[in-house]
Amino acid sequence: MVIQTVPLSFLTADSSHDEQPDGDVLPHPYPDQWTRPYRPGPYRVAAAALLLMLASYLLFASLIVGLSGELHGAGVIVAATAGVIAFTLRILRTGVWVSADGLRHVRLLYTTTLPWARIQEVRTSQQPVRWLGLPRTVQGQALVLTPAHGGETRVLLTDHNADFLGRVEAFDMAADAIEDWADPAR
Structure with a gap:
């Protein structure tokens, strides 16, 4: 009896991602829409x-x-459920979003949007970063934004946050994609 295996590429979430050559940044087909250039x-x-x-x-x-x-009591529990669902959706939405208009940094409680004209530089740097957003810091990489016309630098992403902990290659691809968005705009 011969057992044949059938490749089930439709069951893998990254089947289309595997077709991308290594080192290439994913294309941005809709530059006018806000896009997160990495996966959660x-x-x-x-x-x-x-x-x-x-x-x-x-x-x-x-x-x-x-x-x-x-x-x-049921109404109170339904309201609490709605709060948990809204909190969950906000957690999934946090991160860095880019478009032709600028860069949007979505955090848990507030969002900051900067047009590309107000951004001097987006670069990767080695520095102490927060581990999973907690007060504890470790040495790591951070994607740092320097605003034009002065102002303090802002940390956009780190390789130790919830999106990139243990996924250094994914952080490098996301940082390259965001830097790619920032370069042609200047």
């Missing part, structure tokens, strides 16, 4: 999945509470 990392996606699982438990709890006759 596994830690960010895992945290979002756990929060959405919590939201499903909360919705089921609100159903049980609602069926028992406590509609006010």
Whole structure:
């Protein structure tokens, strides 16, 4: 009996990504739309999945509470669930987004948008960086933005944040893509 294996490339998420030659930056086909030039990392996606699982438990709890006759309590739980879902979506949206208009740095509580004319330089530097956004710092790489007309530099991405922890090649590709967006604009 001969067992044949069938390649199931449609089951892999990165099948189209594997076709890209090594070292090439992914093309940006829609320069007028805001685009994140990298994929969310596994830690960010895992945290979002756990929060959405919590939201499903909360919705089921609100159903049980609602069926028992406590509609006010069910409403409170549904509101808490909506808050958890909104928080999860915001976590997934955080990062650096680029377009022909400029660079947008989306954080958990606020967003900063700078047109390319107000950006002097975007570069990679070796410096102490925060590990997963916590107060602890480690030596690593950071993508740093220097605004035009003075101002303090801003750290956009690090190789130790939730998108790139343990994925140095992904950080290098994302930094190259963002630097590529910044170069032609000047």
